[in-house]
Amino acid sequence: MKKFLVYMCALVISLNVMGVDVSAADTPVIKNDILVQSFSTGGKTISEGTEFDLNVTFSGSIPGTATDKKIQIDPGSFVVRNQGLIINYQNNINIPMKCSGTNNTITLTCSYTDSGTTYQSINKITVDMVKYSDSGSSSPTDTSKYTPELVIENQEIPTANAGSDIDLALKLKNAGTYTAKNITVELIPPTDKDFSYETNTISLIDKIQQLKKTETAELNYSFLVKDSTPAKTYSCQLKYTYFNLYGDKVEKTQDIYIKVRKGFPSVDLRLSEVTNDPEIIKAGQKVQLSFLVNNNYGLSTVSALDVTLEGLGKGFTIVDGVNGRRISNLRPDAKGETVTFDLFASSDLKKGSYPITVNLKYKDSSNAEKEVKKEIYLMVDSGNTDIAIRNIKAPTGQINASQPFNVSFDIVNTGEVKAEDLIVTVKGDEEIVPMSQNIQVINEMEVGATKQLTYKFQPTEEAKTKTHLLNIEIKGKDEDAFTTINQYVGVYVKAKKENADGTTSKPIIIVDNFTIVSESTQSEITNAGENFDLTLYFKNTHDSKKVQNIKVSLGAEENSDTDKAKAGSVFTPVESSSTFFIKEIAPGQSIEKQLKIFTIPFAASKVHNLKLDIYYEYESDEKLLTETIKDAIPVTVIQPSSFITSDIKIPETMIVGNQTDLEFDISNTGRTSLDNFTVRVEGFSSTNSRNYIGNLETGRSTYYSNEIWVDEEGEITGALIFTYTKPDGKEEEVRKEFKTVGQAMDFGPSEGDMGMDMGEFDKMPGQEKKSNKTLIIIISSVAAVAVIVTIIIVRRKIKKKKEMNFDE
Known part of the structure; x- marks a missing residue:
């Protein structure tokens, strides 16, 4: 006892x-901090059988640290259509409902969990109803209105890792007022082509004899989600067929969602620590390519792993003639094996990124032969081919019509590599004609070399009195590898009919000089969509006559974009008119005029001409005469570069040595290409600290994936550094910093404590641990x-x- x-x-x-x-x-703790602020039924008159949308707005706030935020709906004698009775909390919700009784009170219970405690707010709202009487009607009774409403009561989204089972335990409830009979429920799996599965359930169809009001039935389904299924949320459907007590048939469907997380395949071969020596590959050079092959993300050992390269011959060849390396076995717990290939870069390779396919053929744990291919990129850089135009010599004084003149200049190779196949052209307008060959070809120029070129021109007899512009243009044979250079030089020409008598010649206004300063770059190069300051110097070249009542009109070429919404003048004056007035300019005097000009956002990256129409008056033989002169100012415009990334998620705490997937999208949102785009990891350890993306064209997106981890405890500050080359040749760097806290692995009590269940550490990643x-x-x-x-x-x-x- x-x-x-x-x-x-x-x-x-x-x-x-x-x-x-x-x-x-x-x-739960009743807190009532979330209250119904207002609700509406869309202006409908509610009676039995009326379908309507109940819109509810809540007031109050939920702490930012709160989780499991939900709203539970108790509809009274109403019916919730096509959705469950538990939904995620939002400040404003819309509930599709149907009136099926007389109890017009609806209870909405808002709940959330904060610091381990669940809080609830209970709200009751009353919907106005109108009751209709059918007494005295000779029409037959419409029995179809006595319709039961079947819904899935639990709307939690089940989650499973790819490669494991997912169990659907659903509770079917008759949320209506009337009994449902002969119920058939069919589960239709996700039709998404990415969802790959095998059903573990004998049948996906359940039959239920009947469900009275508020009665429930259990539905259970099980799938094996194959490890090839990508991680995302998939939609499947429940198809209901049932009858009311009068034999009226009802058919409806309801969506059910399944969330699949990244799984753990039995074999997952990856390449990391990709390096090439030298780091910058030049055409005609040997390069040693090395990378680490590992199976750390798999669960079983592979054997007889053959590593070969594909895609050779288009730019790279094997030096030693052996294209294959054998790894006898590769265990998941091993670091991996380093594989090295000696390659030769073809001498005719241009600057760019070249793909190399790595073929991995192996035997799995069941001795079945399998194959997987991975792609890596080798960056070939022909070096910087920079050409400068220096020592331009052109007439500084007046040139008469039909008078020949020379223009000479030096071309200097200031780059890092030899320049080849340069085409140098000098062109004037239709009134300046070449007297020598105006196109010259330079076959090659060594680094630091200088070559002087001379061109001969002559104004035509019809040449007008003004400053004529000559364009010096240097192009490469391969336009993708060499950016075209343009530079302008002005020559002042006096018309023939004014040469005879200098005392009666008309005065001429020329743009003696000009300066351009961009507000953002503080240089002569301006960004599209931004302002620049323009200073003009107008000179009266006559030695005795003044000019007066001068009107200067600004004009610009139209934007060449085919989109009508982007069409229009490239340049627009800011805070001033496109026409301005100068009272007079004395003989030989210069007048300064300062303007602020806006460049439209859609202007192409090139040299645009800002046109000038100069109208003025002067006296000759006691007569007041007028003259109009046209001129142009060259303005170099580039498109600003920009990019965005999707959300970059780095945990607030990281276990020392545990790898974390770093995955996000990069999108070029600017209007110009981002060349040599590179992502570098700083402050964290990673499988690849420097990823070369290549050239990211405007509007294009790319995907970045890497694994990072911390090596020590405490607060860690790291950064992602994005670098790329802008259209003006300068390198841009964007830095995004992140902070996390490194923590040691918590093994709990010592292994000698036999009361502790050490099996918890054997769980797969993704499985939930028991609460403290x-x-x-x-x-x-x-x-x-x-x-x-x-x-x-x-x-x-x-x-x-x-x-x-x-x-x-």
Whole structure:
């Protein structure tokens, strides 16, 4: 009897310990901090059978640290159509409903969990209803209106890793007022082509005899989600067919969602630590390519792994003639094997990124042969081919019509590599004609070399009095590898009819000089969509006559974009008119005029001409004469570069040595190409600290994937550094910093504590761990039982000892 009482005491103590903790953890706190601010039924008159949308707006705020934010709907005698009775919390919700009774009170319970405590706010709203009477009607009764409403009550989205089972435990509820009979429920799996599965359930069709009002039925389905299924949320459907008590048939569908996370395939071969020596590959050069092959993300060992390269011959060849490396086996817990190939870059390779395919053929744990291919990129840089135009010599004084003149200049190779096949052209307008070959070809120029070129021109007899512009243009044979250079030089020409008599010649206004300063770049190059400051110097070239009533009109070429919305003048004056007035300019005098000009955002990256129409008056033989002169100012415009990334998620805490996937999209949102785009990881350890993306064209997106981890405890500050080359040849760097806290792996009590369940550390990533509260409950219960057992054993020994003493 004593033994029985002792054991009963132990059991009561254990149950009390467990029971008190569990109830305390599961009891919600009524806080009522989320209240219904307003609601509406869309202006409808509500009566039995009316379908309407109930729109509800809540007031109050939920802490930012809160989780599990939900709204539970108790519709009373209303019916919620085509959705569950538990939905995610939002400040404004829309509930599709149907009136099917007389109880017009709806209860909305808002709940959330913060710091381990669940809080609830209970809101009751009353919907106005109108009751209609069918008495006295000779029409037959419409029995179809007595329709049951079947819905899935639990709307939690089940989650599974690819390669594992997913179980759907659904609760079907008759949320209507009327009984449903002969119910057939069919589960239609996701039709997304990416979703690959095998069903573990004998049938996907359930039959239920009937469900009365508020009754429920359990539905259970199971799938094996294959490891080839990408991680995302998939939609499947439940198709209902049932009848009311009068035999009216009802058919409806309801969407159910399944979330698949990244799985853990049995074999997952990856390439990391990709390096090439030299780092910058030049055409005609040997290069050593190395990379690490690992199976760290798989679960089983592979054997007879053959590594070969594909895609050779289009730019790279094997130096030693052996295109293959054998790895005997590769275990998931091994670091991996480094593979090296000696390659030769073809001498005719141009600057750019070249793909190399790595073929991995292996045998899995069942000795089946399999194959996977990975792609890496080798960047070939022909070096910087920079050409400068220097020492331009052109006439600085007046040139008469039909008078030949020379233009000469030096071309200097200021780059890092030899320049080849340069085409140098000098062109004037239709009134300046070449007297020599105006196109010259330079076959090659060594680094630092200088070559002087001379061109001969002559104004035509019809040449007008003004400053004529000549364009010096240097192009490469390969336009993708060499950016065209343009530079302008002006020559002042006097018309023939004014040459004879200098005393009666008309005065001429020329743009003696000009300066351009961009507001953003503080240089002569301006960004599209931005302002630049333009200073013009107008000079009266006559030595005795003044000019007066000068009107200068600005004009610009039209934007060449075919989109009408982007059409229009490239340049527009800011805070001023496109026409301005100068009272007079004395003989030989210069007048300065400062303007602010806006460049339209869609202007192409090139040299645009800002046109000038100069109208003025002057006196000759006591007569007031007028003249109009046209001129142009060359303005170099480039498109600003920009890019965005999708959300970059780095955990607030990271376990030391544990890898974290870093994945995001990069999109070029600018209007110009981002060349030599590179992503570099700083402050964190990673499988690839520097990723070369290549040239990212405007509007294009690319995907970045890497694994990072921390090597020490404490606060860690790291960064992602994005670098690329802008259209003006300058390198841009964008830095995004992140902070995290490195933590050591928590192994809990020592392995000598036999009461601790060490199996928890064997769980796969992605599986949920038991809460600390549950763990404390279990440990407390086990400890209580251990104490009681110890007391019983001690009491037995004391009793036995007493009996032995009594016998003696």
